[in-house]
Amino acid sequence: xxxxxxxxxxxxxxxxxxxxxxxxxxxxxxxxxxxxxxxxxxxxxxxxxxxxxxxxxxxxxxxxxxxxxxxxxxxxxxxxxxxxxxxxxxxxxxxxxxxxxxxxxxxxxxxxxxxxxxxxxxxxxxxxxxxxxxxxxxxxxxxxxxxxxxxxxxxxxxxxxxxxxxxxxxxxxxxxxxxxxxxxxxxxxxxxxxxxxxxxxxxxxxxxxxxxxxxxxxxxxxxxxxxxxxxxxxxxxxxxxxxxxxxxxxxxxxxxxxxxxxxxxxxxxxxxxxxxxxxxxxxxxxxxxxxxxxxxxxxxxxxxxxxxxxxxxxxxxxxxxxxxxxxxxxxxxxxxxxxxxxxxxxxxxx
Amino acid sequence: xxxxxxxxxxxxxxxxxxxxxxxxxxxxxxxxxxxxxxxxxxxxxxxxxxxxxxxxxxxxxxxxxxxxxxxxxxxxxxxxxxxxxxxxxxxxxxxxxxxxxxxxxxxxxxxxxxxxxxxxxxxxxxxxxxxxxxxxxxxxxxxxxxxxxxxxxxxxxxxxxxxxxxxxxxxxxxxxxxxxxxxxxxxxxxxxxxxxxxxxxxxxxxxxxxxxxxxxxxxxxxxxxxxxxxxxxxxxxxxxxxxxxxxxxxxxxxxxxxxxxxxxxxxxxxxxxxxxxxxxxxxxxxxxxxxxxxxxxxxxx
Numbered sequence: 001x002x003x004x005x006x007x008x009x010x011x012x013x014x015x016x017x018x019x020x021x022x023x024x025x026x027x028x029x030x031x032x033x034x035x036x037x038x039x040x041x042x043x044x045x046x047x048x049x050x051x052x053x054x055x056x057x058x059x060x061x062x063x064x065x066x067x068x069x070x071x072x073x074x075x076x077x078x079x080x081x082x083x084x085x086x087x088x089x090x091x092x093x094x095x096x097x098x099x100x101x102x103x104x105x106x107x108x109x110x111x112x113x114x115x116x117x118x119x120x121x122x123x124x125x126x127x128x129x130x131x132x133x134x135x136x137x138x139x140x141x142x143x144x145x146x147x148x149x150x151x152x153x154x155x156x157x158x159x160x161x162x163x164x165x166x167x168x169x170x171x172x173x174x175x176x177x178x179x180x181x182x183x184x185x186x187x188x189x190x191x192x193x194x195x196x197x198x199x200x201x202x203x204x205x206x207x208x209x210x211x212x213x214x215x216x217x218x219x220x221x222x223x224x225x226x227x228x229x230x231x232x233x234x235x236x237x238x239x240x241x242x243x244x245x246x247x248x249x250x251x252x253x254x255x256x257x258x259x260x261x262x263x264x265x266x267x268x269x270x271x272x273x274x275x276x277x278x279x280x281x282x283x284x285x286x287x288x289x290x291x292x293x294x295x296x297x298x299x300x301x302x303x304x305x306x307x308x309x310x311x312x313x314x315x316x317x318x319x320x321x322x323x324x325x326x327x328x329x330x331x332x333x334x335x336x337x338x339x340x341x342x343x344x345x346x347x348x349x350x
Numbered sequence: 351x352x353x354x355x356x357x358x359x360x361x362x363x364x365x366x367x368x369x370x371x372x373x374x375x376x377x378x379x380x381x382x383x384x385x386x387x388x389x390x391x392x393x394x395x396x397x398x399x400x401x402x403x404x405x406x407x408x409x410x411x412x413x414x415x416x417x418x419x420x421x422x423x424x425x426x427x428x429x430x431x432x433x434x435x436x437x438x439x440x441x442x443x444x445x446x447x448x449x450x451x452x453x454x455x456x457x458x459x460x461x462x463x464x465x466x467x468x469x470x471x472x473x474x475x476x477x478x479x480x481x482x483x484x485x486x487x488x489x490x491x492x493x494x495x496x497x498x499x500x501x502x503x504x505x506x507x508x509x510x511x512x513x514x515x516x517x518x519x520x521x522x523x524x525x526x527x528x529x530x531x532x533x534x535x536x537x538x539x540x541x542x543x544x545x546x547x548x549x550x551x552x553x554x555x556x557x558x559x560x561x562x563x564x565x566x567x568x569x570x571x572x573x574x575x576x577x578x579x580x581x582x583x584x585x586x587x588x589x590x591x592x593x594x595x596x597x598x599x600x601x602x603x604x605x606x607x608x609x610x611x612x613x614x615x616x617x618x619x620x621x622x623x624x625x626x627x628x629x630x631x632x633x634x635x636x637x638x639x640x641x642x643x644x645x646x647x648x649x650x651x
């Protein structure tokens with residue numbers, strides 16, 4: 001890719017209170033084919049993503065299926081290797097020789113997966129599943145088990161009743177609580193919730209969400225909350241990051257994103273949000289068609305093929321993530337030519 | 351159902367910490383389930399009888415299994431002194447069947463155990479590592495797969511020469527590819543599940559992940575497959591002996607006995623069929639027993 005925009009100013013501004021700082025994160029998956037299994041193409045799953053998370057906040061990540069949300073989460077956890085980019089936890093670069101070690105990073109940073117069933121070993125009792133992490137990090141078995149019981153109580157499951165149970169004996173909501181308990185057993189500071197409540201039905205989802213918010217207060221946690229459900233993200237997040245085809249299109253506080261929307265993609269997403277108010281029903285689909293194939297993303301702005309305001313410049317040049325021209329706080333950044341002063345787009349505010 | 355009801359009662363009466371201690375452990379549950387499974391119990395009893403009678407053959411049998419008696423050749427079942435008749439050399443069939451179990455069971459179980467160790471390890475490595483390692487191991491296995499298993503065993507045995515040891519080596523080689531392939535496919539499935547990823551995210555290394563999360567889920571299906579191979583192995587061992595590549599006469603072994611009595615099948619079919627019946631019963635009890643144990647051990651049932 002030709003794009004290599006400079007390090008966004010927002011990162012430097014927020015300074016040392018950043019718990020996690022991601023710079024230029026990139027992951028291309030090779031598409032193998034041909035006779036010798038050569039790389040015939042690359043899926044640009046995550047392309048040059050930079051953002052930071054402050055200690056104690058909830059950062060929501062939203063976007064359509066396949067926009068790179070989960071890949072970003074897995075890259076942050078170092079479950080897959082990134083092609084480029086730097087991840088710094090609490091000011092220390094992860095994985096570098098003299099930086100934070102991967103193992104230690106994994107104690108500080110944990111993840112809750114979407115599929116509550118496949119993320120629990122069917123042959124391990126709940127207690128063993130939760131105690132596994134601490135044991136790996138050298139906690140004696142009896143102490144690890146005691147902690148498992150303690151945390152099980154924290155996530156709202158009676159330890160006496162549940163520790164000996166197997167995952168198949170639990171309901172979806174209970175399993176997801178166990179997953180949260182497993183992630184918390186290592187006493188992390190940052191929790192990545194990858195669609196953690198999406199598979200639950202609405203009433204259980206609300207319970208688990210409230211549990212998560214309570215735990216955040218109690219344990220002073222920071223969350224990265226990945227979801228495709230805009231209502232839920234609005235409910236839990238302090239700041240929101242919108243992704244489209246592996247790139248950040250807009251990032252800002254919840255009000256920036258939901259009230260002072262700048263990017264046409266975000267606008268389209270928000271107008272697709274189901275409303276409880278029958279007067280606010282939408283007549284026409286805000287977006288038509290599927291996202292373009294990430295193997296060969298469109299040149300220029302990746303959204304121009306579906307954007308109602310697309311002009312020649314959008315197909316020609318890639319917009320950079322810049323501070324919103326509507327001066328509404330120093331958080332809001334948008335990647336759109338309509339927000340770039342000298343882009344030549346006719347809709348640039350004067 | 352009963353277990354859940356029990357939990358509820360206990361919860362009402364006893365405080366939660368005590369329930370944790372009292373709730374039934376894994377192996378107790380397995381034993382309880384086995385106790386309720388009649389087919390498995392009967393199979394276990396039959397198999398145990400066969401194994402014990404083979405082990406204690408010299409205590410049970412009153413006659414020398416090698417002692418020929420030309421006058422008693424091919425006597426029918428029920429002849430005085432020969433409860434199961436006499437074979438083509440006039441040796442006591444009952445004694446020879448008891449002693450024959452030793453070699454037959456040994457040749458049935460040993461190659462499978464050896465192949466389970468080697469093939470299981472190869473499959474685990476191939477499945478867990480994936481990529482080039484997987485390709486290398488699995489393509490080598492495919493070469494073995496190109497030959498029919500009996501033909502392969504005969505070819506290897508033939509090349510190594512007759513004898514029990516060589517027969518076991520050849521059968522082990524024959525059983526490694528299928529066990530590798532089964533282990534590999536199960537491991538590959540499990541490797542990509544979220545709980546393995548979650549374990550990695552907790553900072554666990556490959557060895558711990560394999561030991562705690564992969565092995566427990568791989569062993570069940572692979573173990574069942576291996577026990578089903580025991581019957582195949584007994585039959586294959588019999589086949590090798592039949593062709594003169596395994597045990598050599600006058601050693602009592604069911605396959606070899608079946609072979610030597612083959613010519614007498616028109617004279618005394620019942621006696622000639624006895625070794626075959628033993629092979630059949632042993633195989634079928636092994637299969638049914640392994641199936642029952644699998645169901646009892648599956649926590650999800």
